[in-house]
Amino acid sequence: MKRLLLRADDLGYSDGVNCGIAAAVGAGLIRTVGVMTNMPTAESGLARLRGEDLCLGQHTNICTGRPLVDPALIPSIVTGDGAFKPSSAYRAAARDGEDFVILDEVVLEIEAQLQRFVELVGRDPDYFEGHAVASPTFFKGLEVVAERHGLPLFPFASPGRSVRFRSTAVTSFVPEDFAAYEADPFAALREAVSSAPEAGCQLMVFHPGYIDAYLMDHSSMTVPRIRETAMLRDPAVAAWLVSQDLELVTYNDLD
Numbered sequence: 001m002k003r004l005l006l007r008a009d010d011l012g013y014s015d016g017v018n019c020g021i022a023a024a025v026g027a028g029l030i031r032t033v034g035v036m037t038n039m040p041t042a043e044s045g046l047a048r049l050r051g052e053d054l055c056l057g058q059h060t061n062i063c064t065g066r067p068l069v070d071p072a073l074i075p076s077i078v079t080g081d082g083a084f085k086p087s088s089a090y091r092a093a094a095r096d097g098e099d100f101v102i103l104d105e106v107v108l109e110i111e112a113q114l115q116r117f118v119e120l121v122g123r124d125p126d127y128f129e130g131h132a133v134a135s136p137t138f139f140k141g142l143e144v145v146a147e148r149h150g151l152p153l154f155p156f157a158s159p160g161r162s163v164r165f166r167s168t169a170v171t172s173f174v175p176e177d178f179a180a181y182e183a184d185p186f187a188a189l190r191e192a193v194s195s196a197p198e199a200g201c202q203l204m205v206f207h208p209g210y211i212d213a214y215l216m217d218h219s220s221m222t223v224p225r226i227r228e229t230a231m232l233r234d235p236a237v238a239a240w241l242v243s244q245d246l247e248l249v250t251y252n253d254l255d
Contacts, residue, residue, distance in 0.1 A: 002246040003201040003253075004193060005170070006232075008208050009034040009059050009131065011049075012042030013219070016212030020225060022048040024208040024232040029241070032250045034059030036131065037116040038068050038109075046120055055250035057127035057154070058117045060110055062101075062138060063087040064131070064218065068112035074105040087132050094134045101137035103144070110145045127165070127251040129154040152251065162200060168254040169200035182224045185231045193244055201254060208232055 008021050008030045018041055024030040032055040035042055039061070062077050063084050071082035077100075079085055085100075093100055117125055128151040130142050139156050146153035155163045159174035173192040175181040181188045189204065196202035209215065209225035216222060231237055241248065 002193070002196040002198060002244075003249045004196060004241075004246050005032060005201055005203045005249050005251070005254075006030055007032040007034065007057075007203060007205045008232075009205055010036055010207055010209065011045040011059070012036040012039035013064065013209070014039075014212050014214040015041055015044070016215050017041075017207075017209035017225065018045035018048055020209035020229040021045065023229055024206070025049055025052055025054065027233040027235075027238065029232050029238055029248070030206070030208070031055060031248070032057070032127075034129070034131075035117060035120070035125075036061045036064070037113045037120060039065050042116075043120055055126045055252045056121055057129060057251065058114060058125040059129065059131050060113055060142060061131040062106060062109060063090060063133050067109050068116055069108050074102075074109055076100055076102040076105050077109070090133045090135055099135050099137050101135045101141075103137050103141055106135075106138055106141040107144055110141050114145060114149065114151075124149065124151060127152050127154045130156070154251070157203070162197075165201075165251065165254055169197070170203050170254070171197060171200060172203045172205070178224075182227060185224070185228050186234075186237055189231070189237070190240075193241075193246060196246065201249060206232065 006029055010017050011021050011033050034057045036059050063086055066083050071078045128146050154165050157163045157172040162169040162171040175188040192204045206228045207225050208229040211222050
């Protein structure tokens with residue numbers, strides 16, 4: 001039987017995002033949620049999910065909001081006002097074949113976000129990965145911290161290529177046409193199911209949320225979030241998934 005893992009990222013990004021994720025969780029399809037522990041609304045986002053049986057991961061973030069450690073200690077990844085450098089700075093560096101992240105600095109922040117996760121959730125994350133940054137040094141920092149604390153690292157996954165989580169091969173499905181995806185995310189979900197491997201697990205990552213002022217001011221991803229939320233709350237989508245020969249899983253179900 002095919003296995004499908006539906007993950008919602010960015011809990012804590014904003015109140016609107018928290019509301020969208022909570023709505024998707026409440027509808028039953030989302031059982032895996034990534035938490036951005038540096039963000040001011042991480043605690044209130046988790047409060048919205050209290051009582052739910054969820055697989056919670058650390059969605060380590062070094063490109064949105066402000067760090068948890070003193071910005072003076074991590075100058076390579078912050079701007080002059082102490083906020084994180086935006087994802088556009090990482091993309092520009094990658095295009096030039098550069099990586100401005102300093103390993104010792106990024107490890108400090110990753111450790112701080114892990115400590116905050118444990119404070120908020122009361123346990124280690126069920127999985128451990130990173131948010132929206134193309135930096136080999138950031139990925140190395142995640143490996144260092146995961147090994148240091150014995151955490152289940154989900155490695156960076158290129159679209160269509162599998163990575164190992166524990167002993168399971170996990171393939172990340174990413175739609176090729178984002179304009180078409182924005183108009184009809186259900187079509188992409190159907191494609192993810194049809195293309196899922198018979199062995200291993202197919203992963204599809206969502207970013208459900210509702211638009212609020214913070215999201216409008218700080219993110220280029222707005223309309224797709226509300227489209228995804230609507231789809232994940234649609235009983236017809238849930239009924240269709242039930243009719244398929246597959247098992248909906250979380251990272252906790254993977255060996």
